Amino acid sequence: MGNEAKINVDGLQFEWDVKQGIFQFEGQEAVLFWISTAMKSFFDTIEEISGIEASSLVFETSGFRQGIVVGEYFEKMKDLSVEEAAKSITSTYATAGWGQIEIKELNYETKTLTAHLKDTWEHKINVAQGKQHGSNFLSAHFAGIFSGLFGTSIWYEVIDQQIEGSEHTIIKYFPSDVTITQNIHQLARKKESEQIQQLEELVLEKTKELKDLIKKLSSPIIPVLEGIVVVPLIGTYDIDRAEELVANTLNNLPSHKANYLILDLTGLDKDMSEHTASLIENIGSASSLIGTKTILVGITPELSLIISQSAINFSKFDCFQSLQHGIHFALGQMGRKIL
Numbered sequence: 001m002g003n004e005a006k007i008n009v010d011g012l013q014f015e016w017d018v019k020q021g022i023f024q025f026e027g028q029e030a031v032l033f034w035i036s037t038a039m040k041s042f043f044d045t046i047e048e049i050s051g052i053e054a055s056s057l058v059f060e061t062s063g064f065r066q067g068i069v070v071g072e073y074f075e076k077m078k079d080l081s082v083e084e085a086a087k088s089i090t091s092t093y094a095t096a097g098w099g100q101i102e103i104k105e106l107n108y109e110t111k112t113l114t115a116h117l118k119d120t121w122e123h124k125i126n127v128a129q130g131k132q133h134g135s136n137f138l139s140a141h142f143a144g145i146f147s148g149l150f151g152t153s154i155w156y157e158v159i160d161q162q163i164e165g166s167e168h169t170i171i172k173y174f175p176s177d178v179t180i181t182q183n184i185h186q187l188a189r190k191k192e193s194e195q196i197q198q199l200e201e202l203v204l205e206k207t208k209e210l211k212d213l214i215k216k217l218s219s220p221i222i223p224v225l226e227g228i229v230v231v232p233l234i235g236t237y238d239i240d241r242a243e244e245l246v247a248n249t250l251n252n253l254p255s256h257k258a259n260y261l262i263l264d265l266t267g268l269d270k271d272m273s274e275h276t277a278s279l280i281e282n283i284g285s286a287s288s289l290i291g292t293k294t295i296l297v298g299i300t301p302e303l304s305l306i307i308s309q310s311a312i313n314f315s316k317f318d319c320f321q322s323l324q325h326g327i328h329f330a331l332g333q334m335g336r337k338i339l
Contacts, residue, residue, distance in 0.1 A: 012095045025096060035121050036128040043125055043135070056136060063141035070141075071148020082108050082149050089145060097121060098138075110174075111150045115142050117169040118162060126163050134161045139171050146173055153179060211240075221252045227259040228330050230323065233280075234267035242279045250286055258292050260330035264323055266298030277310045284317055293333075295319075297326035 003019040015024040023030055033039050047055040074085040083106055090101040099120030106113040117123070122138045139156050147154040155176035160166035222230045231249055253261065263280060284294035296319045299307070307314055320326045331337055 009095050010091065012092060026092070030096075035124045039121065040125050040128045044129065059135050059137040060140040063137035063139070064144040064147075067141040067144020067146075068148050069144075071145040073148075074145075075149050075151065082106065082146075085149055086113075086146075099123065108150070111146075111152060111154065112172070112174045113146065114159075115171045115173065117171070118167070120169070123162055123169065131163060134158075134163045134169060139169075142171065143173060150175075153177065221249055221256070223256045223258075224262075224327060225331065227257060227334060228262065228327060229253065229256050229258045229260075230262045230264055230327075232264040232267055233276075236268075237276050237279055239275075242275065242282075245279065246283050246286060249283060250290065253287060253290060253292050259334060260295055261287050261292050262295045262297055262323065262326045262330065264298045264326075265296060265303060266300075266323075268303065277307065277312045277314075281312050281314070293318075295326045295330060297321070297323045 003017065005016045005018075007014045013024075013026055015027075016022070017024075023032060033042075043055075043059075046058060049055075050058060070089065074080060074089060077085065080088065086103045086106060090103060093099075093101055100116075100118040101120070102116045104114045104116060117138060120138055122135060126134050136158075139158055143154050143156045152175055154173050155178040157172045157174075159170040159172055160168065162169045220231070222232075224230050229252075231245075233245075237245065249261070261284075263283070265280075268276065280296070287294050294317055296314070296317045299319055299321060318326075318329060320329060328337070
């Protein structure tokens with residue numbers, strides 16, 4: 001065989017120009033790849049980069065659009081009927097190594113048909129990939145071909161797959177409003193929805209972690225001297241924080257054998273709400289029920305004004321400006337002092 005060669009197979013022309021590195025099939029330049037190695041690597045790479053779902057749409061879209069080109073080409077050949085065009089296409093594809101393809105139940109009036117595929121190059125790639133379900137390039141490809149031949153949108157449904165144990169892959173084709181563009185947009189919206197959901201879940205997770213951290217760090221109970229504990233109130237208290245504070249304090253007072261509970265209000269927000277004022281009264285009243293007296297410290301002039309304007313009576317509590325004064329008072333009440 002020289003640098004140039006031609007061969008006709010079943011009426012189809014193959015030509016080689018080895019010197020120029022050109023291979024032609026029916027007068028058009030073509031290329032040859034090994035199916036289970038080179039083409040498998042091509043499919044594997046697309047799936048690895050794009051992900052299975054996105055790559056499936058890539059194969060489907062490219063198969064369909066290539067099919068449209070083929071279908072429109074044969075549709076322009078007015079001397080061929082759709083049946084003759086379908087037979088010519090499958091014969092051409094068989095010669096090109098696409099596998100055994102048979103078109104059955106073709107009805108031009110209803111624009112429906114069934115395709116039987118066996119041992120196609122796509123099937124062989126899927127086998128080499130170790131897949132349990134076939135990919136959809138060829139399924140969509142013939143949908144594109146008959147969309148071009150029929151002049152209307154044709155879509156498909158896979159009935160059986162060879163890779164799942166059937167003798168053939170069987171695909172039904174029918175008119176449909178489904179379009180590749182719609183599928184692309186649907187996948188894009190699905191991806192956006194998934195990303196939004198992931199972000200929402202992340203926000204909820206981080207919010208929960210933050211709340212848990214706040215619970216751990218906020219308003220700890222600090223034993224400063226025997227019989228005296230201090231609880232600093234920090235920031236603003238909503239219902240959840242208030243309940244956590246009351247429960248944590250009351251649960252720990254007995255273990256510290258506390259005679260006096262000093263609530264340090266220094267860290268409270270200046271815009272202390274009625275809810276926070278009510279919280280202070282509630283925790284003081286609850287503590288007294290288990291024998292612990294409550295002292296308020298860290299009351300600034302601004303805070304004292306807010307307290308005086310609230311509807312809650314704080315006169316039952318001993319109040320001091322600084323924590324030091326509160327501790328000395330508690331010690332004095334217990335007949336002790338710091339030397």
